[in-house]
Amino acid sequence: MSYGDDKFHDECGIFGVFRHPDSAAHTALGLHALQHRGQEAAGIVSFDGKHFNSHRGMGLVGDQFSSQDTMDRLKGHSAIGHNRYSTTGTTILRNVQPLFAEFDFGGLAMAHNGNLTNGLTLRRQLVKNGAIFHSTTDTEVINHLIANSPGIPMPQRVSSRHAPEVARIVDALSQVKGAYSMIALTNNFLLGARDPYGVRPLVLGNLDGSTILASETCALDIIGATFVRDIEPGEVVIIDDVGIQSLSPFAAEPSRFCIFEYVYFSRPDSIVEGVNVHEARRRIGIELAREHPVPGAHIVTPVPDSGTPGAIGFATEADVPFDIGIIRNHYVGRTFIEPAEHIRHLGVKLKHNANKATLAGKSVVLVDDSIVRGTTSVKIVEMVRSAGAAEVHMRIASPPTTHSCYYGVDTPDRDGLLAATRDVETMRQHIGVDSLAFLSMDGMYRAMGLTGRDNAQPQYCDACFSGDYAIQLTDHDDHALPSQLSLLAEQ
Numbered sequence: 254m255s256y257g258d259d260k261f262h263d264e265c266g267i268f269g270v271f272r273h274p275d276s277a278a279h280t281a282l283g284l285h286a287l288q289h290r291g292q293e294a295a296g297i298v299s300f301d302g303k304h305f306n307s308h309r310g311m312g313l314v315g316d317q318f319s320s321q322d323t324m325d326r327l328k329g330h331s332a333i334g335h336n337r338y339s340t341t342g343t344t345i346l347r348n349v350q351p352l353f354a355e356f357d358f359g360g361l362a363m364a365h366n367g368n369l370t371n372g373l374t375l376r377r378q379l380v381k382n383g384a385i386f387h388s389t390t391d392t393e394v395i396n397h398l399i400a401n402s403p404g405i406p407m408p409q410r411v412s413s414r415h416a417p418e419v420a421r422i423v424d425a426l427s428q429v430k431g432a433y434s435m436i437a438l439t440n441n442f443l444l445g446a447r448d449p450y451g452v453r454p455l456v457l458g459n460l461d462g463s464t465i466l467a468s469e470t471c472a473l474d475i476i477g478a479t480f481v482r483d484i485e486p487g488e489v490v491i492i493d494d495v496g497i498q499s500l501s502p503f504a505a506e507p508s509r510f511c512i513f514e515y516v517y518f519s520r521p522d523s524i525v526e527g528v529n530v531h532e533a534r535r536r537i538g539i540e541l542a543r544e545h546p547v548p549g550a551h552i553v554t555p556v557p558d559s560g561t562p563g564a565i566g567f568a569t570e571a572d573v574p575f576d577i578g579i580i581r582n583h584y585v586g587r588t589f590i591e592p593a594e595h596i597r598h599l600g601v602k603l604k605h606n607a608n609k610a611t612l613a614g615k616s617v618v619l620v621d622d623s624i625v626r627g628t629t630s631v632k633i634v635e636m637v638r639s640a641g642a643a644e645v646h647m648r649i650a651s652p653p654t655t656h657s658c659y660y661g662v663d664t665p666d667r668d669g670l671l672a673a674t675r676d677v678e679t680m681r682q683h684i685g686v687d688s689l690a691f692l693s694m695d696g697m698y699r700a701m702g703l704t705g706r707d708n709a710q711p712q713y714c715d716a717c718f719s720g721d722y723a724i725q726l727t728d729h730d731d732h733a734l735p736s737q738l739s740l741l742a743e744q
């Protein structure tokens with residue numbers, strides 16, 4: 254149970270190191286920096302030249318990788334790791350990545366961020382043909398496709414030592430649809446890949462001559478690695494003892510990077526696709542203030558922490574003092590035990606509390622990054638009013654989230670999204686504020702340095718705001734597919 258947490262959740266963070274004496278330790282640090290991308294499980298697989306070594310478990314990175322014994326077992330010059338946010342909440346260790354499989358060419362560990370929109374369809378075909386699955390992850394589908402692949406002719410020459418394996422991995426990836434950034438470690442090379450639309454991020458870094466792959470640049474910063482570049486949409490990189498080879502084996506598609514990475518998912522200190530995330534959020538706040546000013550406001554205060562950069566931008570543009578009206582308790586984990594029924598209403602206060610000294614008697618502009626179900630917004634507004642605020646004007650630093658995400662983000666079904674079935678006035682009444690306004694779609698694109706949304710060819714994925722799904726939703730559209738897979742729960 255998570256209190257005060259009415260957000261979309263990115264499902265994974267990934268990290269990989271090729272040829273560094275401290276590969277597992279650096280991977281643990283990288284995963285720690287990516288903890289915001291998944292808090293329910295973490296895993297590392299290392300390779301020592303002979304053996305693959307693995308440790309995977311439920312909980313935070315610090316829970317899993319703080320013991321010297323564990324780290325000593327993860328020997329090797331190369332390693333990959335994964336943080337997972339599971340949508341089920343069930344303890345299923347077999348779903349924790351990196352997944353490892355033995356192939357005829359050797360071992361392969363894989364960590365994947367995203368969601369395959371034809372994963373269930375492929376899985377059904379594979380099972381019909383005799384495949385046996387141990388997990389419910391998309392990643393295992395890719396493993397089976399690699400196992401069955403004869404390889405495909407590659408458009409570019411690949412180092413002859415790895416050509417057969419790479420051709421099979423590329424063949425597998427050419428069969429999947431959806432959003433993915435993935436890292437794979439074999440006996441001989443580290444591989445990184447992004448789907449042709451480049452929905453989820455993946456960056457290349459360098460540490461003392463060793464190559465690093467990571468979901469975000471904040472994971473490079475923590476180990477002192479330098480940022481080299483983003484992996485391009487549709488690019489596959491092969492990193493081996495000779496160097497880095499870049500392949501573009503897929504048909505080019507228009508880039509559809511997830512704009513929600515800027516709104517909420519990515520860490521503010523990361524540079525994502527060339528843009529600092531904090532700066533993007535601050536500019537979003539500026540656009541919001543231009544579109545929806547609040548005459549007579551006394552203070553601008555964020556719903557912490559994700560509303561903070563937007564509130565700073567709003568306050569600067571509106572020339573209204575910024576102040577901290579809500580305090581967040583950072584020591585509440587996602588797994589805090591649900592209180593007994595008679596004190597459950599106190600739940601939101603475990604995470605947030607209003608500061609009466611800042612709010613009493615004031616006309617308050619309350620800035621949040623997004624509204625998903627609206628449950629937390631209702632409670633936060635109640636709290637701000639109880640602290641004595643004279644007026645509460647809510648400003649949301651993104652357009653209304655009207656659609657679910659099928660590209661690697663945990664979201665409610667459409668009927669669980671407040672904005673899917675209500676107009677702004679109905680939402681205002683539901684949340685209990687004096688006024689409510691959302692950033693427009695064009696305003697969000699302006700904050701990204703564009704003139705507005707190009708409706709014919711949007712530059713980002715914004716499907717959760719627009720319903721414009723660029724990548725085919727094969728599984729979703731096939732109503733004969735089971736909505737859930739069974740899996741034995743294990744401790």
Ligand code: SF4
Nearest residue numbers: 511513658714716717
């Ligand atoms: Fe990101 Fe697109 Fe998913 Fe929205 S629908 S969270 S913009 S990938």
